[in-house]
Amino acid sequence: MALLTLKNLSLGYDSHVIVENLNLTVNTGQYLCIVGENGSGKTTLMKTLLHLQEPVSGQILMGDGLKKNEIGYLPQQTIIQKDFPASVREVVLSGCQGRCGLRPFYNKAEKQLAEDNMSRMGISRLRNSCYRELSGGQQQRVLLARALCATRKILLLDEPVSGLDPIVTAEMYSLISDLNREGITIIMISHDIPAAVQFASHILHIGETTFYGTKNEYLNSDTGKFFLMQQSHDASRTSALRRTEWNWKGGECYV
C-alpha cells in the first residue's frame, strides 16, 4: 500500500528550486534512506514531507489512512534543548500532543503510550532524569520514544546518528531496524552511504543526478557505484592521513 506518494514535486526556498520533478511512492514497511551531498535538498525534502514548508510545485499524497499529524519525526537537536530543564517523561509525553486535539491535558491512554514507548526504547529507568544531562545516545532514544508517541505508522529521521560514537551508532541503527521489522515505515536522511546500503530497503539519492530504487538497484546503478567508491576512497584516505599523523606525532615524541 502506498503510504506516501510524491507527484512531480519540486522543492526549494523562496522560488529558488533545489530539487525538481520528484516522483516516488513509499509503501508501508519500507526503509527508505535519503542520501546526497550537503545542500542537495535532503532536509528541505523532509521539511516538505512534514508540512513545515510548502512545496514549490507538485503534490504529496497520503494513503493508507495516514493523517497529516501522524508522522513521527526525529529532528536534529536544537540549542534550546541543551539547557532545557525537562524530565525524560515530560519530553516523551509531549509526543502525544497531536492526539489531544482540543483537550488541554493528556489522558490515561496517552500516559500509558508514553510509558510503553519508554520501555520499548529501554529508557524507563531514566524516566525522571533530566533530558539535558543524558548522553547523546540516550537523548536520541528519548526523542525516538517521543516520535513513536506521535505515530504508529511512519518515522522520519533527520541524521539520527550524527555526533554519536561508533558503538552507539550501531545500537541506534539496530534499534531503527527493529522498529522497521515491527512494521513502521522508516524514512531516514543520512550522510553515511555504506550504512544506508546495509540497512535500507530503498535508496533515494538526490543531487546532480536523482536516483530512486531498491538497494540492489542502487548498488548496480552508476550513481550508487560512483558514490560508494568515493566514500570508501575517502575513508581509506582519512585513515591513511590519520596514520601519518600518528607517525608524525610519534616521531615528535621521540625527539
Next chain:
Amino acid sequence: MFDKLGLYLQYPFVQYALIVGVLIALCSSLLGVTLVLKRFSFIGDGLSHVAFGVMSVAAVLNLTNQMMLVLPVTVICAVLLMKTGKNAKIKGDAAIAMISVGALAFGYLLMNIFSTSSNLSGDVCSTLFGSTSILTLTQKEVWLCTVLSIAVVIIFVLFYNRIFAVTFDENFARATGTNVNAYNLLIAVIIAVIIVLAMNLVGSLLISALVIFPALSAMRLFRNFRSVTVCSAVLSVICAFSGIIISILAGTPVGSTIVAVDVAAFAVCYVTGMVTGGAAI
C-alpha cells in the same frame, strides 16, 4: 515592628499594593521560564521601553486613558518581536535591543520637548522605576489587574502542555499538528499584557527582573519543567510579597526592593544548586 506592619496593613492602598504586586509577580514568573529558554530574556526590557515610549506619546496627546493606546501598541510590538525570532534579517536579540533603546530615546525626547509638568526628571524616574505608582492604585485598577491575572493563570494552566511542546521543540510540535504560530502569538500577547500591568509595580526598567529572576532561580534547583514552573511561581510570589513588606517598613522604593529580594533569592538558589548539584527532582 509588627505593630507598625499591622497598622500599615489596615490602609487600603497597602492592601491594594500587596494584591497587585503578588498577582503580577505570579503572572510574570509563569511565562518567564519559556522566555528564558527561548532566549527572549530581554523581551521584558524591550517591551517595557516600548510601553514607556507610548506612554509619553499618550501624555503628549493628553489622553485620559493611556491604557487604550499603550496596551495595543505593546501587544503589536510583542507579536512582531516573537515573529522575527527565527528567520528575520535582524535576529532576536538585536531586534529587541533596537526597539528597546529606540523607544526609550523617543519617549524621553517627546517628554522633554512637549513637557507639561514642572518636574520632568521626577516623572521620567517614576515611569522607569515605578517609584510610587503602586501605592496610588485605584480600586478599579486593582479589579482590572485581578481579572487579567486570573485570566493569564487560567490560560497558562490550560495550555501548559502545548507551551511546553512549543518551547521544547517548535518543529516537532508543528510537524505533529500543533498550531505553533497561534501559541507563539498567545505567548506574545500574554507577555505584553503582563508588562503593561507590571509597569505600575516596578516601572519599565525593572520588569525584566520580575520575568527572568524567578525562572533562573528555579532552574538552579529543579530539573524538570513542571517543578521549575511551580517553583518559579512560588519564589516570585514570596519575593514580591516580602519585597513590598520590606519597602513599607524600611521606606525604600517598592520596585527596586522587590528586585533586590529577587536577586538575593537567586544567589541563595545558586548556592543551594551548587551544593546539592541540582539533585532535587
